[in-house]
Amino acid sequence: MKKNNFKLYLRVYISIVEFVMNIIxxxxxxxxxxxxxxxLVSQPENYIKLQPITSLVLSExxxxxxxxxxxxxxxxNIWVGxxxxxxxxxxxxxxxAIRKSYHTLTNDELHLKTIPKVGYEFYCDKYIDNNNDHEIPDVFENKNKSRYKPSAYAHTVITSLSLFSLVFFALYFYFESIIFVGFKDKPYSEIEKIGVCNIYGYNSSVPKKSFDNNIKKELNLDECYSDKDENAVDIYLDFNTQGGKYIFYTECKNKVGENFEQCMNYKVSHSTR
Structure with a gap:
């Protein structure tokens, strides 16, 4: 039952949050x-059905x-959240499944590479089509022919939802670019100094002046208590909250003087649940 509910949740989540969105x-x-x-754009009769969880991974x-x-x-983001x-x-x-499906349709390889101990490198050209306009008519022509002609009321509802979707995504991308800036660009403030380590924190909703002992234990701060300057580490914590409680946080350790960009490529997420 739980498995079926999870699939249903994924379907509802994608259909509501990503309403009428197609990505080329x-x-x-x-x-x-x-x-x-x-x-396949050139042959709309050729398509592959993905599992709901695979679809959510591709969306991410x-x-x-x-x-x-x-x-x-x-x-x-997909499971724990x-x-x-x-x-x-x-x-x-x-x-x-994503790699195989893309190759089956196009005979080309998708630039989705596994980076050991890190994650995935994904590069592609993408075009977001919210309105199913006529820039790529072949893709949706057959589907539109098979659907019933909507009534005036249904047309009004669809138009209203489309406008709502456009406003939602406009606001989403605005806040994504203005407020939710990259990890490395966030204004961190010093939380605490432990030995030779400086602890910095950022939280967009609840400023954090100190953090509890459970988080300290997870961070493994033994190296901070060394008298050797070469063990000095700057630790950046990006807290995520829900209802005023920390549900998970992202950690990045950077030895003093080392490249900050390299540090950002090795962030580690911890759940506090």
């Missing part, structure tokens, strides 16, 4: 997030495309 990948394949399908990859995304982030235990096996199967 590399000008070759259309990803329909509502129907969990990959369709596309949202953070042209970048490196960690396994921990995928597991946190929805109250389920993270599954490396399910993630591996989804990644394999």
């Amino acid at each position: 990948i590399n000008n070759q394949v259309v990803f329909n997030q509502d129907e969990f399908t990959l369709t 990859l596309l949202e953070k495309s042209n970048n490196t995304i960690s396994r921990e982030e995928l597991l946190e 929805r109250g389920y235990a993270p599954s490396n096996a399910s993630l591996n199967n989804s990644i394999a």
